[in-house]
Amino acid sequence: MLFESAEKHSLQEILNMEMPAVIQWAVPVMLSLVLLEFIIGQFDKKKLYMRKDFFASAAIGVGNLISTAISQTIMFTVVWAVYYYIAPVTIEPAWWSYVLCIICLDFCRYWAHRVAHEQRFWWATHVTHHSSEQYNFAVSFRLSWVQQIKVIFFLPVAAMGFDPIVFFICHQVAVLYQFWLHTELIKKTPKVIEYIFTTPSHHRVHHGRNPKYLDRNYGSTFIIWDRIFGTFTPEEERPDYGITNQPKGFNPVYLVFHEFIDIVNDMKKPKSWKNKIKLAFAPPGTDFDAENQKFIYPTHLHIDDKLQVVTDRAITEPTPFEHDMKNVIEKERSEKEKILV
Numbered sequence: 001m002l003f004e005s006a007e008k009h010s011l012q013e014i015l016n017m018e019m020p021a022v023i024q025w026a027v028p029v030m031l032s033l034v035l036l037e038f039i040i041g042q043f044d045k046k047k048l049y050m051r052k053d054f055f056a057s058a059a060i061g062v063g064n065l066i067s068t069a070i071s072q073t074i075m076f077t078v079v080w081a082v083y084y085y086i087a088p089v090t091i092e093p094a095w096w097s098y099v100l101c102i103i104c105l106d107f108c109r110y111w112a113h114r115v116a117h118e119q120r121f122w123w124a125t126h127v128t129h130h131s132s133e134q135y136n137f138a139v140s141f142r143l144s145w146v147q148q149i150k151v152i153f154f155l156p157v158a159a160m161g162f163d164p165i166v167f168f169i170c171h172q173v174a175v176l177y178q179f180w181l182h183t184e185l186i187k188k189t190p191k192v193i194e195y196i197f198t199t200p201s202h203h204r205v206h207h208g209r210n211p212k213y214l215d216r217n218y219g220s221t222f223i224i225w226d227r228i229f230g231t232f233t234p235e236e237e238r239p240d241y242g243i244t245n246q247p248k249g250f251n252p253v254y255l256v257f258h259e260f261i262d263i264v265n266d267m268k269k270p271k272s273w274k275n276k277i278k279l280a281f282a283p284p285g286t287d288f289d290a291e292n293q294k295f296i297y298p299t300h301l302h303i304d305d306k307l308q309v310v311t312d313r314a315i316t317e318p319t320p321f322e323h324d325m326k327n328v329i330e331k332e333r334s335e336k337e338k339i340l341v
Contacts, residue, residue: 008084022172030179034137037183041136048136048184052250059252060128061141071148078151079158079167087161097162101170102221104157109174110225112153113218123284124259125150131255133242135207140182145256177221182207198223201235208239245285259284 041048091097116126128144158167180186181203189199198219206217216233219226226232247258267276269290278295279288285298 008090022169023176026176030137037137037185040185048134049138050134053132053134054138056250056252056255057132057138057141060256061143063145063252063256064143067145068148075148075151076164079155080164082155082158083161083164086159089161091161091163093163093166097166098170101157101162101166102174104160105154105170105174106219106221107225108154108157109220110218112150113220114231117215117218118283119281120259120263120284120286121280124263127243127259128256130207130243131247133246135182135184135204135239135241137179137182140179174221196222196224204239205233205235207241209242209244210237210240213239
């Protein structure tokens with residue numbers, strides 16, 4: 001039977017099972033590809049790696065492995081509890097259930113990723129990944145040490161009745177898939193792949209801080225979610241990698257926690273707890289005017305066939321980023337006026 005009401009695994013059974021360590025198995029291959037990418041960059045005279053940036057990525061990656069190992073039992077327990085107490089049925093572990101689980105997880109990953117770019121608290125768990133101004137395989141190691149809390153976004157998949165072992169194997173595969181997306185050496189793949197799956201070209205856009213590339217291409221394994229929900233942008237000019245408020249230095253601890261520090265400091269400005277909480281979950285870049293007790297929202301821009309939105313911001317001097325955005329807006333308006341004429 002595809003869907004069964006058979007007795008579910010107990011937590012002890014789940015914890016005693018030997019789950020394939022997919023990511024650990026892949027580590028030698030990943031490190032070999034990092035070395036190969038570095039060598040190719042040297043021969044082609046492309047500065048794909050900077051020493052300090054690479055060691056920051058490596059240190060953050062090691063920290064993430066440690067934090068994941070520490071929190072693994074908690075994550076297992078939470079997923080199992082949802083599966084055991086909430087799921088109305090159990091889905092038989094079979095080849096098709098792995099495929100279905102990957103698709104369902106990826107749908108949740110799209111929304112988890114999108115929320116992480118739209119709310120400051122969740123951005124603080126993700127900004128580490130965007131903190132490099134380079135784009136190479138090693139950047140895939142830049143995963144926050146607290147990102148495990150994002151498992152709550154994936155609990156609906158456990159509630160569907162997928163076996164926890166299937167769930168975590170698929171989760172590892174999804175994380176591993178992200179590795180090959182972080183390179184400039186792979187330009188484009190065949191069109192059918194570019195249309196369905198997330199590719200290096202799509203993900204380079206996501207890591208760009210160019211105005212037209214901001215908050216685009218959230219898909220982890222499948223890019224179809226971005227096409228469906230209107231967040232897809234193809235790669236045109238080369239992305240300018242990093243974030244608009246680029247952190248200085250390469251201290252891995254600072255790169256992991258700097259946004260949390262900023263949130264805590266900013267939350268001291270509002271007098272009411274309502275505004276303190278609102279500020280913590282406001283869009284990244286949101287500030288608060290302590291004197292007038294008003295929110296200051298960032299200038300933000302989305303450009304596609306249907307949407308062009310700019311929110312006002314109280315500023316005295318435009319930043320280079322805001323100047324670029326103004327130029328993009330004026331160009332778009334000019335082109336639209338020509339079409340109307």
